[in-house]
Amino acid sequence: MEAISFLIDFILHIDKHLEAFVLAYGPWVYALLFLIVFVETGVVVMPFLPGDSLLFIVGALSGAGLMDYKLACVVLLVAAILGDQCNYSIGRFIGPKVFQWEDSRWFNRRAFDQAHAFYERYGGITIVLARFMPFIRTFAPFVAGVAHMERSRFTAFNVGGAVVWVVGISAAGYFFGNMQWVKDNLEKIIWGLILVPGLIAIFGAWRAGRKEKAQA
Numbered sequence: 001m002e003a004i005s006f007l008i009d010f011i012l013h014i015d016k017h018l019e020a021f022v023l024a025y026g027p028w029v030y031a032l033l034f035l036i037v038f039v040e041t042g043v044v045v046m047p048f049l050p051g052d053s054l055l056f057i058v059g060a061l062s063g064a065g066l067m068d069y070k071l072a073c074v075v076l077l078v079a080a081i082l083g084d085q086c087n088y089s090i091g092r093f094i095g096p097k098v099f100q101w102e103d104s105r106w107f108n109r110r111a112f113d114q115a116h117a118f119y120e121r122y123g124g125i126t127i128v129l130a131r132f133m134p135f136i137r138t139f140a141p142f143v144a145g146v147a148h149m150e151r152s153r154f155t156a157f158n159v160g161g162a163v164v165w166v167v168g169i170s171a172a173g174y175f176f177g178n179m180q181w182v183k184d185n186l187e188k189i190i191w192g193l194i195l196v197p198g199l200i201a202i203f204g205a206w207r208a209g210r211k212e213k214a215q216a
Contacts, residue, residue: 041083060177091145
């Protein structure tokens with residue numbers, strides 16, 4: 001329970017935790033950033049780690065002069081690209097057997113089904129869109145691997161999506177993260193970054209499910 005409480009507090013107050021880490025450990029923060037993004041995007045059982053909020057805070061800290069923005073973007077890009085490639089490879093290796101899995105401590109079948117429905121509806125562009133959707137971005141490359149999507153095509157969407165995701169959100173944090181209004185409402189913004197994309201993903205999966213039933 002303590003670990004879960006710390007994780008929730010870390011996600012909701014990532015600005016304070018990350019700033020404290022920078023002040024305490026300096027350049028080691030780039031290794032931490034790589035680890036968080038790689039694990040969130042590359043390990044199917046870790047979809048709950050912060051993504052969008054992390055990028056926004058990194059941009060804000062860089063704008064405040066606490067981090068090197070260009071270096072942070074390079075580290076985050078490499079982590080995001082390698083994470084998706086790892087996830088894709090895992091899905092490709094496991095194959096269709098994954099559809100026989102049930103809910104367990106380490107695998108959320110409902111979240112996987114939502115990602116699969118979203119992928120089936122939007123095809124390869126899902127790899128790009130999923131970058132902005134918590135949970136979905138963890139499962140989308142895995143589903144692409146299970147579906148044996150052509151690796152070269154997947155890689156193109158992977159790289160393109162990573163660039164738009166990392167640069168787009170971190171740039172928003174860099175230019176707007178240190179505005180007083182943003183600081184005063186940061187927790188609400190973090191909640192928005194978590195909930196809004198998630199609701200959009202659920203709605204997309206629901207519509208895909210309705211269309212599939214209608215066609216049947």
